[in-house]
Amino acid sequence: MTENAGTSVLGFEPQIGTPSRWSGWRGSLLQGVGPILLGLLAGGVLLLIVGRNPLTFYGTIVNRGLLSPSGVQDSLTRMAPLLFMAAGLIVAFRANIWNIGGDGQFLMAAAVVSGFGPQITGAFPGGLGLAILCGMAAAAGGLWTIVPAMLRAYYGLNEIITSLMMTFVGVNLANLLIKGPFRSQATNVPQTDVIPKDDLLPVIPGTRIHVGILFALVAIAMVHYVMTRTSFGLRLNVLGANPRAAIHVGIDVRRLTIVAFMISGAFIGLAAGIEILGVWGYVRADWNPNFGLTLFALVFLARLNALATVPLVGFYAVISMGATPPPEKQACLTISC
Amino acid sequence: MAEVSEVLDLSPAAGEGGTGPLVEVRGITKIFPGVVANDGIDLAVYGGEVHCLLGENGAGKSTLMNILSGMYRPDAGTILVDGAEVQIDSPRVALDLGIGTVYQHPTLIPVFTVLENLVLGQGRGLSMDTKRALAGLKQVAADLGVEIDPRALAGRLALGQQQQVEIVKALWGGSRVLILDEPTSMLTPQGITELEKVLLQLKERGLAIIFITHKLHEALDVGDRVTVLRRGRVVGTLGPEVVRSTSRDELQARIVTMMFGEEAASLAGVAEVRGEVTGHRTARQVSSEVMLELIGVSVEPQRSEIGIRDVSLAVRRGEIVGVAGVDGNGQRELAEAVAGQRSVHTGDVLLAGQSIRHTSVSGRQRMGLRYVTDDRVGEGTVSSLSVATNLILKRIGDGPFWKRGRVCDDAISECATDLVDSFDIRTPTIETSCGTLSGGNLQKVLLARELSFDPRVVVYNKPTHGLDVKTTYAVRDRIRQLAEERQVSALLISTDLEELLDLCDRIAVLFGGRLMGVVENEVGAELEVGRLMVGGDSR
Ligand SMILES: Nc1ncnc2c1ncn2[C@@H]1O[C@H](COP(=O)(O)OP(=O)(O)OP(=O)(O)O)[C@@H](O)[C@H]1O
Ligand SMILES: [Mg+2]
Numbered sequence: 001m002t003e004n005a006g007t008s009v010l011g012f013e014p015q016i017g018t019p020s021r022w023s024g025w026r027g028s029l030l031q032g033v034g035p036i037l038l039g040l041l042a043g044g045v046l047l048l049i050v051g052r053n054p055l056t057f058y059g060t061i062v063n064r065g066l067l068s069p070s071g072v073q074d075s076l077t078r079m080a081p082l083l084f085m086a087a088g089l090i091v092a093f094r095a096n097i098w099n100i101g102g103d104g105q106f107l108m109a110a111a112v113v114s115g116f117g118p119q120i121t122g123a124f125p126g127g128l129g130l131a132i133l134c135g136m137a138a139a140a141g142g143l144w145t146i147v148p149a150m151l152r153a154y155y156g157l158n159e160i161i162t163s164l165m166m167t168f169v170g171v172n173l174a175n176l177l178i179k180g181p182f183r184s185q186a187t188n189v190p191q192t193d194v195i196p197k198d199d200l201l202p203v204i205p206g207t208r209i210h211v212g213i214l215f216a217l218v219a220i221a222m223v224h225y226v227m228t229r230t231s232f233g234l235r236l237n238v239l240g241a242n243p244r245a246a247i248h249v250g251i252d253v254r255r256l257t258i259v260a261f262m263i264s265g266a267f268i269g270l271a272a273g274i275e276i277l278g279v280w281g282y283v284r285a286d287w288n289p290n291f292g293l294t295l296f297a298l299v300f301l302a303r304l305n306a307l308a309t310v311p312l313v314g315f316y317a318v319i320s321m322g323a324t325p326p327p328e329k330q331a332c333l334t335i336s337c
Numbered sequence: 338m339a340e341v342s343e344v345l346d347l348s349p350a351a352g353e354g355g356t357g358p359l360v361e362v363r364g365i366t367k368i369f370p371g372v373v374a375n376d377g378i379d380l381a382v383y384g385g386e387v388h389c390l391l392g393e394n395g396a397g398k399s400t401l402m403n404i405l406s407g408m409y410r411p412d413a414g415t416i417l418v419d420g421a422e423v424q425i426d427s428p429r430v431a432l433d434l435g436i437g438t439v440y441q442h443p444t445l446i447p448v449f450t451v452l453e454n455l456v457l458g459q460g461r462g463l464s465m466d467t468k469r470a471l472a473g474l475k476q477v478a479a480d481l482g483v484e485i486d487p488r489a490l491a492g493r494l495a496l497g498q499q500q501q502v503e504i505v506k507a508l509w510g511g512s513r514v515l516i517l518d519e520p521t522s523m524l525t526p527q528g529i530t531e532l533e534k535v536l537l538q539l540k541e542r543g544l545a546i547i548f549i550t551h552k553l554h555e556a557l558d559v560g561d562r563v564t565v566l567r568r569g570r571v572v573g574t575l576g577p578e579v580v581r582s583t584s585r586d587e588l589q590a591r592i593v594t595m596m597f598g599e600e601a602a603s604l605a606g607v608a609e610v611r612g613e614v615t616g617h618r619t620a621r622q623v624s625s626e627v628m629l630e631l632i633g634v635s636v637e638p639q640r641s642e643i644g645i646r647d648v649s650l651a652v653r654r655g656e657i658v659g660v661a662g663v664d665g666n667g668q669r670e671l672a673e674a675v676a677g678q679r680s681v682h683t684g685d686v687l688l689a690g691q692s693i694r695h696t697s698v699s700g701r702q703r704m705g706l707r708y709v710t711d712d713r714v715g716e717g718t719v720s721s722l723s724v725a726t727n728l729i730l731k732r733i734g735d736g737p738f739w740k741r742g743r744v745c746d747d748a749i750s751e752c753a754t755d756l757v758d759s760f761d762i763r764t765p766t767i768e769t770s771c772g773t774l775s776g777g778n779l780q781k782v783l784l785a786r787e788l789s790f791d792p793r794v795v796v797y798n799k800p801t802h803g804l805d806v807k808t809t810y811a812v813r814d815r816i817r818q819l820a821e822e823r824q825v826s827a828l829l830i831s832t833d834l835e836e837l838l839d840l841c842d843r844i845a846v847l848f849g850g851r852l853m854g855v856v857e858n859e860v861g862a863e864l865e866v867g868r869l870m871v872g873g874d875s876r
Contacts, residue, residue, distance in 0.1 A: 231734035250699030
């Protein structure tokens with residue numbers, strides 16, 4: 001069994017002792033929004049120091065990311081993979097499983113989807129091909145967690161370290177695949193073949209937003225439902241809040257650890273699948289959007305509540321799209337920074 | 338016994354003056370959502386006195402102590418130390434004022450060693466004075482008559498041992514005011530006597546001691562002054578003159594009435610209150626069918642544990658077999674081996690004649706095996722989940738509470754409401770998170786969960802620890818009833834000899850991880866049990 005028995009490390013136990021100040025939804029709201037406001041404030045001070053007007057600066061971001069028609073569409077498009085990833089992280093973190101290896105799972109799934117994408121979309125009629133590819137993405141992401149999951153479940157090895165190591169392996173393996181077997185012969189740039197635009201995920205009529213955002217919202221709703229209303233969700237919560245109680249109560253901790261880890265990876269794989277099939281159609285070597293780290297912060301600000309991640313992820317998408325000047329948007333996203 | 342050492346050196350101010358109270362609280366009020374835990378409490382604690390604080394489960398004792406030790410801040414009221422008003426905003430402030438506390442539930446950091454735990458919070462610098470700590474630990478431990486390996490991981494110690502470490506920690510801190518919140522709940526009668534002796538010595542040195550207990554006889558043994566709380570208010574205080582001049586029986590009767598009201602006065606005579614062995618059980622009808630059998634069971638010790646070796650024991654249908662011993666002699670290992678939380682190294686465990694050695698915890702639960710753990714906070718409950726959820730925590734996924742994996746709130750709240758009623762769990766609502774319940778009420782949650790849903794064999798580990806006398810009486814009755822009317826077999830592990838004598842048909846004694854013998858519960862059993870408890874060599 002793992003050594004970190006006892007109470008949760010994640011700190012979402014109720015704040016016993018100061019019930020009047022932080023309890024209830026108002027407290028949660030404050031804890032979610034407070035740090036963001038402080039962050040904006042700190043950013044504003046920095047801007048003042050370098051001699052810019054923070055208000056115009058933030059105004060521009062909001063304008064580009066939210067108020068302009070193309071900006072808001074870009075932001076919504078960006079939310080799709082982020083929400084899938086948030087769903088995956090919540091499943092793991094709730095069970096006190098520190099899946100730090102999201103980027104490895106993401107890239108493995110991205111490589112698999114873009115590598116097989118052109119053939120599969122060609123071989124199967126529209127929706128079916130996409131469904132198969134999404135399944136492959138989920139499988140790739142899920143399987144990439146199996147080593148840390150087993151090591152944690154059977155030997156109590158700390159998954160922070162093992163999943164991080166698997167990320168290095170995953171990122172590099174994905175690149176090898178893209179530069180090797182999956183490499184397109186059509187161009188000199190090391191990248192995969194491009195899935196024809198018509199075979200990609202359809203857009204919501206009247207917009208440029210692909211339907212991935214709808215799937216992502218469904219995924220978030222599902223995770224929320226499972227976490228709050230099902231026996232599986234309660235088992236995860238018990239395991240996360242008090243691992244010793246999980247054993248005492250008779251939960252099969254090994255199995256649950258592995259299952260939760262794999263579900264987490266599968267959602268992260270889906271995030272990659274949706275992003276490739278909705279936006280890119282191919283992957284270039286050394287592409288790594290590094291969504292993982294950003295999302296840790298957002299998911300914890302949401303206090304591991306799936307629904308609460310939606311506005312936070314939306315906010316982040318607006319900032320990240322709004323902060324990128326339009327002509328550079330594509331470039332910046334393509335090349336790993 | 339050695340004099341209480343100079344590591345306990347007191348600051349010169351302690352007890353000086355002798356007239357005014359060392360600590361006084363006035364009009365302390367603390368309101369939690371749905372409960373007024375403390376309602377205008379006045380209390381004066383004098384140097385050189387043991388002040389007993391009594392009251393039923395949920396009366397507000399721990400809340401008041403948490404206010405004095407800086408864990409909670411009162412909503413109203415003032416605290417005076419040496420006659421001067423103080424703000425105790427944090428535990429640090431309390432320590433600086435010389436208020437040392439042994440909390441009701443263990444606060445040691447489980448992944449640290451005993452020594453590290455002791456050094457933690459001492460002094461303000463970064464350096465850790467381990468040498469002094471070692472000496473102190475040794476000295477105080479000797480005074481208390483306990484042996485604790487300073488290098489043992491705190492989390493691996495039995496709870497009774499953790500309790501002793503906490504006592505050592507509080508004593509060693511050099512306090513002037515000592516708060517002991519149910520320090521004896523896991524100790525054997527012997528351990529309690531040793532503690533009482535130490536308290537008397539500390540008292541002579543001018544310390545003010547606040548002593549919380551549910552065992553009335555202990556209160557009367559050491560208490561100079563007795564205050565009774567009920568529903569957050571002071572019902573009354575019996576001063577030293579009254580305590581000294583009134584007969585024990587009358588005091589007991591008065592206190593019980595103060596604690597529970599007139600209608601409970603008849604309780605005063607029962608064994609649970611008197612804490613003495615009243616008549617031994619008449620032999621019960623017990624069938625010859627063996628329900629639980631351990632055959633040569635050994636459990637490998639994990640770090641700092643003792644493990645158990647070659648334990649063989651049979652519990653027949655409807656029989657209550659006790660396991661006596663000082664906590665830390667293999668009790669937890671034994672209970673967990675039966676419950677399935679720990680693998681059996683050699684030997685076998687049979688439930689109704691069937692080997693369950695390789696059966697999972699949940700598999701054993703489905704066979705009707707129940708385990709009332711002694712660690713209600715650490716593993717028994719999930720403090721962030723509601724009382725209702727905790728009550729059905731061992732039935733996750735089962736009907737009628739879940740249907741095809743989906744929760745049925747109505748079924749859960751109906752069941753929880755019933756259990757809260759029948760076990761008299763004091764909680765504002767069934768949705769209240771379990772971590773806010775008082776210690777005794779948390780214990781009731783465990784008992785309610787394990788004793789409902791048709792148990793066949795129950796392993797109890799200190800089933801009544803932390804319960805007030807009235808509830809203890811009711812719970813023992815229920816344990817007896819289950820055995821007699823429903824033929825439920827029980828393995829009852831306890832450090833409380835009186836409880837074992839009250840309930841059991843036979844009493845086994847565990848020492849150093851081995852079963853020293855099994856004693857029929859008849860006249861004179863306590864002597865034999867006592868002899869075996871210290872390793873069997875009669876002196
Ligand atoms: N942190 C908290 N949040 C909410 N309610 C609380 C909290 N702590 C205590 N309470 C409530 O205050 C009341 C008094 O609790 P307290 O722990 O002081 O009782 P107690 O006298 O120590 O009982 P016991 O003998 O069972 O330990 C209880 O009803 C409890 O539910
Ligand atoms: Mg208490």
